[in-house]
Amino acid sequence: MPRAHITLDKHAVIAPVRRRTFGSFVEHLGRGVYTGLYEPEHPSANDDGFRMDVVELVRELGSTTIRYPGGSFVSGYRWEDAIGPREKRPVRRDLAWHSLESNQVGLDEFARWLKLTGSEPMLAVNLGTRGIQAALDLLEYANHPSGTALSDLRVANGTPEPHNVRMWCLGNEMDGPWQTGFMTAQDYGKIAARTAAAMKTADKDLELVVCGSSGSGMPTFGDWERTVLEHSYDHVDYISCHQYYQEHDGDLGSFLASAVDMELFIDTVVATADHVGYKKRSTKKIDISFDEWNVWYLKEHQESGEVNDEWRHAPRQLEDVYTVADAVVVGNLLMTLLKRGDRVTSASLAQLVNVIAPIMTEPGGPAWRQTTFYPFSITSRLAAGEVIRPLIDAPTYTTARHGQASVVDAIATVDEDQAAVFLVNRDLAQAAQVTVDVRSLGSARVIEAVTLADSDAYAKNTLAEQRRVIPRANPSATISEGVLSIDLPPVSWTAIALRQAAGD
Numbered sequence: 001m002p003r004a005h006i007t008l009d010k011h012a013v014i015a016p017v018r019r020r021t022f023g024s025f026v027e028h029l030g031r032g033v034y035t036g037l038y039e040p041e042h043p044s045a046n047d048d049g050f051r052m053d054v055v056e057l058v059r060e061l062g063s064t065t066i067r068y069p070g071g072s073f074v075s076g077y078r079w080e081d082a083i084g085p086r087e088k089r090p091v092r093r094d095l096a097w098h099s100l101e102s103n104q105v106g107l108d109e110f111a112r113w114l115k116l117t118g119s120e121p122m123l124a125v126n127l128g129t130r131g132i133q134a135a136l137d138l139l140e141y142a143n144h145p146s147g148t149a150l151s152d153l154r155v156a157n158g159t160p161e162p163h164n165v166r167m168w169c170l171g172n173e174m175d176g177p178w179q180t181g182f183m184t185a186q187d188y189g190k191i192a193a194r195t196a197a198a199m200k201t202a203d204k205d206l207e208l209v210v211c212g213s214s215g216s217g218m219p220t221f222g223d224w225e226r227t228v229l230e231h232s233y234d235h236v237d238y239i240s241c242h243q244y245y246q247e248h249d250g251d252l253g254s255f256l257a258s259a260v261d262m263e264l265f266i267d268t269v270v271a272t273a274d275h276v277g278y279k280k281r282s283t284k285k286i287d288i289s290f291d292e293w294n295v296w297y298l299k300e301h302q303e304s305g306e307v308n309d310e311w312r313h314a315p316r317q318l319e320d321v322y323t324v325a326d327a328v329v330v331g332n333l334l335m336t337l338l339k340r341g342d343r344v345t346s347a348s349l350a351q352l353v354n355v356i357a358p359i360m361t362e363p364g365g366p367a368w369r370q371t372t373f374y375p376f377s378i379t380s381r382l383a384a385g386e387v388i389r390p391l392i393d394a395p396t397y398t399t400a401r402h403g404q405a406s407v408v409d410a411i412a413t414v415d416e417d418q419a420a421v422f423l424v425n426r427d428l429a430q431a432a433q434v435t436v437d438v439r440s441l442g443s444a445r446v447i448e449a450v451t452l453a454d455s456d457a458y459a460k461n462t463l464a465e466q467r468r469v470i471p472r473a474n475p476s477a478t479i480s481e482g483v484l485s486i487d488l489p490p491v492s493w494t495a496i497a498l499r500q501a502a503g504d
Ligand code: AHR
Pocket: 027, 070, 071, 072, 073, 172, 173, 214, 292, 350, 351
């Protein structure tokens, strides 16, 4: 049985727990919006046509900032199509997903939906087929109080108060040949810098995200970030990271170590950004918006033919059904985002409903939680205060894709009177016996310990069996003389909440 010993020092602070780490993403793609968020005929729909059963699950998920309306969709989007009287809105072709867009949901509806869920918007502008003027127009419509043509149009459309959107993405994945209007790093860096400068002239307090690479596997990765930032450094606040993971060729050991790759990716982008900043003799730091991350069985979807020549409205696309192993990876990736909270100050799980999502729906039917829902919702609920760096003494194993990986990974957060420890066991067959020295927290007791695991690492939740996989109390968690002991089943994710005694 693998054994691991972890030491917590509450003074080893990495960064505050940033609520934006728990962001998500809604794209007009497949059934993400239509029959996902919006289904006027559904028994739970409100007057706006939004499914309240889904709103309840989004609240429980605890997602904070929500990126919208794409993704690749945004690179052909005309935001004006989706405002004003619904019966006058045009149906358009969406080239990104070869679908029909009815425009029945647009910015004003989405903002009302966000209020129901208690989330903050993060909007993307179209730099694929459009440019500076369309971005400025959208900004005026969204954020200007009133008294100008576009802000008065918003008021006339029934939204008197501005949406006050703080975070804006300057296009999406502009390095990807699949992206409508993709560009070279030089061309994108110039247009991103000019768009950012113009948007900040309108409102200097906006937080702007310039596109990094579509993933670390892109042939231009690294050079893209450097070139784009050389043009835009002074005008932007974040550079984006996107990365999806999946199990390849039955290599579960490598897949479970995906977080090792994510951390290396973050380190590389931070180093590149700092290199550009130092060359410019700038005192400013560019943070990372990790605004697309998840498990995505991309290859299988590409081979399935679900994105095809037909023009359909809200087809079933990218509807991954997640396993326990997928949930362990998602939980571990989220731990890594917390761990790099010194520079990753915003992140978006891609996506939210039906499309590579923690929440699934059936038209006219139920909404339910995928396996990946649980590590996200529990971490969002328990992580508070400051992230602290644990000292981990654990065996390692060799992976084909990511080199050496620790069998047990951990991160912890400490608030005034409570703390949380998040753990994964990547061993495929054996439980891990873990001890955690929590003496630095003073006298602490376990108030919650839950584990997500199953005798079958590929167990899933489905329409027919919606609660096959749920987190269960882990009764092995005990504290004696400042040492917490817990057994972690193979391929598992665990969260432990501790309450510190007053005065410690
Ligand atoms: O999240 C699905 C797609 O993945 C997004 O539209 C795109 O940005 C990325 O390639």
